Amino acid sequence: MAGISFPGVGSGLQVSEIVTAIVNAEKVPYQNRVTQKQAEFTTDISAIGSLKSALQEVNTSLEALGDADNYQQRTASGRDDFIGISSTKDAAVGNYSIEVDALASSHKLMSGAIDSSTPVGEGTMTIEIDGDSFDVVASATTTLSELRDLINDDAANDSVVATIITDGTDQHLVLNSKETGVSSEIKITVDDIDGNDTDGTGLSQLAYDALAATPVLNMTEVDKALDAQITIDGNVTVTSSTNDFKDAIDGVTITAKKVHDIAGGDDLSKATISEDNSNIATGINAFIESFNALVDLSDQLGKSEDGAVGALAGDSMLRNVMSKIRSQFTTDFETGVSSSGKTTYSMLAELGVRTERSGHLSLDSDTLDDLIDNDPNKIQNFFVGTDTATGFVESTEELLEFYTQSDGLIDRRIEGNNTQISKLEKDVEAFNVKMDALEARLYAQYNSMDTLVAQLNNTGSYITQQLDNMPGVVKDS
Structure with missing residues (x-):
């Protein structure tokens, strides 16, 4: 606070030092408590966030094992x-x-040589492939290259591509079916302006129908439709x-x-x-790897020995989620029906997944390989489930998502910590206002006292002076 920062004029007291000491006697312990609380909340957010990430990794590792398409x-x-x-x-x-x-192969036809500047002939050309057809109308001035464009640009054409091969001043129209196979054979009929639709002149020179009762072959077949x-x-x-x-x-x-x-x-x-079935071992190993990483993190966060205390030592959420996951390993899941018609069940260990003394998982490859060779359906049903029962993957995913999903237990805990941090910040603001008021009050009190002492000192000096001036008064030597 801006205020008097010099020794008391009347009393000689160090007013600033006294006020600061009194204020700090209240402020410092409070600040230490708040700092400690904020650190606790922040540490918990970080620790519980890392736990959430590890649980999500386990959940992700189960996806492949839960997909029936990855088996057999x-x-x-x-x-x-x-x-x-x-x-x-x-x-x-x-x-x-x-x-x-x-x-x-696709069907390919080629016309005879036609002068590039000569109109091909007036009339209507119908191109048909496998029952689908479209019409192209040629005017009295349409050249072969213009006819090519009319064919390719027709909105109804989705079956044939027209190109031009140029030989000097002559051109050849080439038609190629877009699809292959016998059904892609091209049929071309014309309605020629001259009234003869099959002769070799005018638009009729492009007619082709090999399957007609009287075949019309005015174009050359380059490639058969096969x-x-x-x-x-x-x-x-x-x-x-x-x-x-x-x-x-x-x-x-x-x-x-x-x-x-x-x-x-x-x-x-x-x-x-x-x-x-290589995906099975790959999927199980991925799950084991992610779970073992979770175990390592859990051990680190929950450590309470050797003087090193983990951020979640003694935490009920950490203890509960690990316990619930481990309970999945000893839960029987439906795997099929026996020859006698009875439903069969298995635990994770029967697939070769072992729990070590450290809490980590390991895979007995011989056990798994033997089961893959003899009964892969059992493995699939265990992880994926059957028509009547939930499998290991779905059951475990539901458990994990209870903690990791949006607005799940972990998110609610993080939100609670953030709320407490925000409350602390508001409390600090209110406390600082209180300390400012205390500091101002103390300065006012000490300054008032100092002024009073100065006045008393002045009064004492005046009385002494008056006494000294009185007749008959002898000063002490």
Whole structure:
């Protein structure tokens, strides 16, 4: 506080030092208590926040184990120059021989030579592929390049691409179907202004219908519209409008890339579909790693020995959440139905996950591998659950989210700590106002006392002087 900072004029007392000492006698202990409380709340927020993060990591690590698609997957091998192969988990395990007999191709037509500046002919051209058609109208002045643009720009055209090949002053119109397969064959009919729709003059020179009773072949077929064909295991012939064969073998997609020449010495392609359960061990190890990290953090936060006390030593929330998670490890979860029709149950340890003396988890790979080889459904049902029961993952996730979700136990505790910190800050403001008032009051009191002492000193000096001046008064020597 700004005020008198010099010794008392009348009393000689160190007023500032006295007032400061009295104020500090109240202020310092209070400040120490507040600082300690703020530190406790801040430390708790940090500690409980790190616990939340570790719990969320455990929750995240369970996601893969809770996804049924990650179990009993299939691996397809046998890719070579002739085929590509992929599979879903629905594919049957087995070995197959595959011969590529033909590749799919699109239909390609080319017109004869037409002068680039000469109108192609007036009339209407109808282009049809697999039952879908669109019309292009050519005027008396439409050139071949303009006809190309009319074809490509037509809003109804989603089946054919028109291009021009130029040879000197002559041009050739090329039509190519966008799709492959026999069904992509192009049919072109014309309504020629000259009344003859199939001759080789005017717009009719672009007519093409190989399937008509009387074929019209005024354009040249460059590439036939062909289906792809493969033979599986030497007996089953399968065709496809594309080079992809989906579910010719259940759950398997075969892509034809090159035709086999068996007579020329090509070997048949060999495809193998095998079961892949590597995701199971990967998922369990990820869970174990995240849980062990949680155990390490819990030990650190809850430590109360050797003179080093953790931030959450003796904390009921830390103790409860760890206890509840561990109880999941000894809970039976439904895993299937026995041959006698009874529901079967298993605990985590039966899958090879062990709890060590330290509280950490470890994996007995031999136990897990044996179960994967003999009963992968049991593992899937344990983690994912069945139609009638919740699995380990969902049950544990619900437990963890009770603590970690927005407005969960941890968030409410952090919010409570922040509320207490805000209250302390307001209390400090009020206390500082109180101390300012005390300081002002003390200065007023001591200054008043000092003034009174000065007045008394002046009065004493005056009386002494008057006595000294009285007749007959003898001063002490």
